[in-house]
Amino acid sequence: MTEPSTSSSDQPLLVAENIHRLYRLPRSSLLGPRSERHAVCGVDVSLHAGCSLGIVGESGSGKSTLIRVLLGLDRPTIGTVHFEGRAVEKGRPRSLRWFRRKAQIVLQDPLSSLDPRMTINSIVAEPLICLDVPGDRRQRVAEVLDAVGLDAGIGKRYPHEFSGGQQQRIAIARAIAPRPALLVGDEPVSALDVSVRVQILELLKQLAKDNDLALILVSHDLGVVRYLCDEVMVLHNGEVAEQGRTADVFRSPSDPYTQALLNAVPRLPAV
Amino acid sequence: MTHIVGEPRQHHREHAARLLEVSDLTVRIGATTVVDHVSFAVDCGERLGIIGESGSGKTLSALSVIGLTPDVADVSGSVRFEGVELLGMPDRQIAKLRGDRIATVFQNPLTSLNPLMRVGRQISETLRIHRDIGRAKAAKAAVELAARVGLPDPARAVRAYPHQLSGGQRQRVGIAIAIAARPRLLIADEPTTALDVTVQAEIISLLDELIADEGTALLFITHDIALISQVARSLLVMRHGQVVEQGGVNDLIRTPQHPYTAQLVAAARATSTDRALP
Numbered sequence: 001m002t003e004p005s006t007s008s009s010d011q012p013l014l015v016a017e018n019i020h021r022l023y024r025l026p027r028s029s030l031l032g033p034r035s036e037r038h039a040v041c042g043v044d045v046s047l048h049a050g051c052s053l054g055i056v057g058e059s060g061s062g063k064s065t066l067i068r069v070l071l072g073l074d075r076p077t078i079g080t081v082h083f084e085g086r087a088v089e090k091g092r093p094r095s096l097r098w099f100r101r102k103a104q105i106v107l108q109d110p111l112s113s114l115d116p117r118m119t120i121n122s123i124v125a126e127p128l129i130c131l132d133v134p135g136d137r138r139q140r141v142a143e144v145l146d147a148v149g150l151d152a153g154i155g156k157r158y159p160h161e162f163s164g165g166q167q168q169r170i171a172i173a174r175a176i177a178p179r180p181a182l183l184v185g186d187e188p189v190s191a192l193d194v195s196v197r198v199q200i201l202e203l204l205k206q207l208a209k210d211n212d213l214a215l216i217l218v219s220h221d222l223g224v225v226r227y228l229c230d231e232v233m234v235l236h237n238g239e240v241a242e243q244g245r246t247a248d249v250f251r252s253p254s255d256p257y258t259q260a261l262l263n264a265v266p267r268l269p270a271v
Numbered sequence: 272m273t274h275i276v277g278e279p280r281q282h283h284r285e286h287a288a289r290l291l292e293v294s295d296l297t298v299r300i301g302a303t304t305v306v307d308h309v310s311f312a313v314d315c316g317e318r319l320g321i322i323g324e325s326g327s328g329k330t331l332s333a334l335s336v337i338g339l340t341p342d343v344a345d346v347s348g349s350v351r352f353e354g355v356e357l358l359g360m361p362d363r364q365i366a367k368l369r370g371d372r373i374a375t376v377f378q379n380p381l382t383s384l385n386p387l388m389r390v391g392r393q394i395s396e397t398l399r400i401h402r403d404i405g406r407a408k409a410a411k412a413a414v415e416l417a418a419r420v421g422l423p424d425p426a427r428a429v430r431a432y433p434h435q436l437s438g439g440q441r442q443r444v445g446i447a448i449a450i451a452a453r454p455r456l457l458i459a460d461e462p463t464t465a466l467d468v469t470v471q472a473e474i475i476s477l478l479d480e481l482i483a484d485e486g487t488a489l490l491f492i493t494h495d496i497a498l499i500s501q502v503a504r505s506l507l508v509m510r511h512g513q514v515v516e517q518g519g520v521n522d523l524i525r526t527p528q529h530p531y532t533a534q535l536v537a538a539a540r541a542t543s544t545d546r547a548l549p
Contacts (some may be wrong), residue, residue, distance in 0.1 A: 058467035059438070164325075193324035194494060194538045201542070220467065223542035250544060264472040265544045266497040268536070269521050 011085060013181060013214050014070065014103075016045040019079035021065050021238075039065040040076070041238040049181060052208060052215035054225030054246065056261070057235035063218050066235070067184055070216070071103060072096050083182075101131045104175035108187040110167035114159040120145070121155035124174045133178045144173040147210075148203060165196035169203065176207060183208070184216045189224060201227050222265055226250055234258045289351070290315045290488050291336065291456055296348035298331050298340060298512075306332050307512040308348070313456065318482075318489040320503030320520065322496055322535070328512035329492050333458050336490075337373050338365040352456070371401040374454035376478075378461040380441035384433040390444045391417070391429025397451040416447040421477060439470035443477070450481055457482060458490045463498070475502060496539045500524055508532045 021040040028035065040062040047053050057063045068074035070081055072088040081088040088099055104127070107113040114123055124141045127133070133140075142152040148169040159167055168188065175183055185204065189197040205228055208215050219225050225232055225246065232249050234241040234257065242255040253259045291313040298306035306328040313319050323329040334340060336350050338357065350357040352373065357365060369375070377383040385393055394416050395409035404412070410429075417425035420443040433441055442462060449457060459478065463471040479502070482489050493499050499506060500520050508516040508523065508531065516529040527533040 058469065194496070194542075195324065195534050198538045198541045221542070222468075222544045226544055227542050260469060262544055264468040266471075266475075266495065266501050268497045268539055268543060269500055269524055271525060 012046045013049045014045065014047040014081070014083050016043070016070055016081045017079055019043045019045075019066065019069055019076045019081070021062075021069060021074065022077045039238050040069065042079075043233075043235070043238075043240055045070065045233070047182070047214050047216065049214055050208070050212045051231065052217065052229040054229035054232040055216065055218045055235060056220065056222055056225050056232060058220060058261075060237075061235040062238035063235050064186065065238075067105075067186060067216065067218055071105060071184060072099055097131060100127075101133060101178045102180050103182040103184065104178065104180040105184045105186060106168070106171050106175050106188045109191045110164060110171045111159060113171055114167060116159055119156050119158060120170055123159070123170060124155075124177055127174060127178045131178050140177055141173075144177045145170075147176065147207065148173045163196075164192050165200060168192060168196075168200050172200075172203065172207070176211065176213070179211070180213065182214045182216065184218070186218045187220070188217070190219070190221065197224070198227075204228060222250075222262060234261065289313070290317075290353060291490075292349075292351045293332075293336065294349045294351075296332060296335055296350065297346070298328070298335055299345040299347075300341070300343055305344075305512050306335065309507075309509070309512075309514050311507050311514070311517065313488045313490060315455065315488055316486045317505070318491065318503040320491045320493065320499035320506045321509060322493055322499055322506060323509035324494055326511075327509040329509045330460055332509065333460060333490055333492050334375075336458065337369050337375065338362060339369075339375075367401075370397050370448075370454075371452045372454055373456045373458065374449035374452065376442070376445050376449045376457065376459040376462045379465050380438070380445040381433060381465075383445060384441060386433055389430055389432060390436070394429065394444065394447045394451055397448050401452045412451070413447075416451055417444075419481070420444070420447045420450075421473075422447075437470075438466050439473060442466060442470075442474055446474070446477065446481070450485070450487075453485060454487060456488045456490065458492070460492045461494070462491075464493070464495075471498075478502075496524065496535050497543065508535070 019040055020042055023037045023039055025035050025037055043066060055063050055066065069076045072090050075090045083099055083102060121141055124144060125137050128137045128140060141155065145152050150166065150169055159170065162170065189200050192200060201224065204215065207213060217225060217228055229246050231244065232246045233243045236257045241257045242249060242253060249258065253262055289312045294310045296306055296309045297304065309332050311319065321329045321333060331340060335346055340346055346358060348358065391410060391413040394413040398404055398409045398412055413429050414425050417428050422428040422440060422443050463474050466474060491499060491502050503520055505518065506520045506523050507514055508529065510531050516523060516532045523532055524536055527536055
């Protein structure tokens with residue numbers, strides 16, 4: 001992996017400082033106080049342009065809450081998020097439009113994240129329209145479909161006509177259409193078959209390289225993060241258990257939780 | 272009840288009756304052949320894995336064994352369990368085997384458990400159906416089984432409803448139900464796919480211990496080749512309803528003969544977390 005391109009600018013693309021998110025739980029008894037759940041607890045994130053960060057953790061570790069906050073989809077209880085030096089604050093949808101052009105997401109289940117009644121062309125063009133992205137839309141749609149390895153001729157078809165892997169390619173095309181600087185993948189390959197998984201990871205890697213795209217990959221699958229990310233953050237109960245360069249963390253994990261997590265992953269017999 | 276201990280390994284009892292013998296199993300739904308002339312056998316105490324991607328027919332192949340195919344499916348071939356042909360047997364009779372001689376652990380315990388029934392009753396229900404025992408005795412057995420599958424505070428756990436338990440605990444309940452009647456064959460259909468990896472490791476070691484103790488044969492269905500290499504000794508690789516390759520797990524992974532098996536292994540290696548790799 002290459003060193004982060006700090007030479008171009010020392011300022012990170014995305015900085016999140018001391019993020020906390022508390023949820024108030026439903027009352028468990030009629031008169032008792034409502035308890036709170038500390039879903040994310042003092043997490044810092046700093047990501048440079050073109051770099052990739054993997055966020056791993058098991059269910060309930062706070063990884064989804066963290067990316068919701070990072071993407072301005074949720075407001076942190078404490079803490080701030082800045083993108084290219086500008087504050088990302090959840091407010092009126094319009095107020096974050098500048099940020100939506102810069103940061104896009106690919107979700108876990110491609111079929112449920114693609115509108116079944118829209119053609120592929122209109123699905124991929126939608127962010128260009130909603131976000132008022134200047135330029136020839138039709139040309140951009142053809143460009144991104146080509147970039148994700150799909151034939152431009154499929155544009156008039158509907159999501160259900162495609163396999164899971166192809167649907168995820170469509171979702172990726174939609175995400176990169178507005179030329180974002182940051183792409184967030186929330187378990188982007190978990191719903192896919194193993195053999196398709198590697199192809200999609202390879203595609204994400206290539207797109208990130210070609211477009212100097214920063215990646216945040218959220219996954220419960222450590223292997224997926226290892227394949228794609230320069231850096232990794234291990235979350236456990238809302239806190240960072242361990243953080244560092246992926247190669248280092250995987251070779252010699254220092255935190256007991258990371259060690260347990262790595263040991264629990266089934267291994268193939270050696271060749 | 273007798274305890275079945277350490278069934279001898281298969282090679283020196285080649286002529287002994289097979290526990291389960293499936294031959295030329297074919298399942299058609301409409302014009303589509305979803306399982307195409309599949310044959311395999313499981314001996315007592317053996318562990319066979321079936322691996323395949325979505326739509327490969329792995330689940331249908333296993334569920335046909337216990338007659339759990341959709342009504343529209345047209346099933347042909349032969350499924351012999353303890354020498355008795357199960358295909359074409361009236362459902363009433365197969366139902367007697369299900370949960371008794373042959374038990375199943377399903378993928379998602381939240382959908383396979385009854386949300387309105389305390390888990391203790393769901394465990395004891397199996398015993399009440401298949402064994403002639405009273406309510407109190409069955410309830411007591413349920414607590415013992417809950418303890419056996421490692422549920423914390425078993426006497427209290429049996430009084431919980433499924434939604435009050437974590438995913439791992441629910442799957443422990445699913446396993447308790449499956450082993451309640453001491454089956455000879457356990458069919459596990461992706462039993463850990465919905466679980467976190469640390470919980471998966473716990474569930475696998477629990478299954479491993481339970482079936483080793485009882486000499487239960489295991490039919491384990493999964494899409495995860497690394498996982499199956501730790502669970503099963505022999506493996507069936509399925510694709511598009513057909514068996515593409517079959518043999519010992521370690522042999523298949525080290526020297527796959529079919530390109531599809533090689534592709535599965537390569538994909539698994541690419542995203543492996545092995546520290547020895549670069």
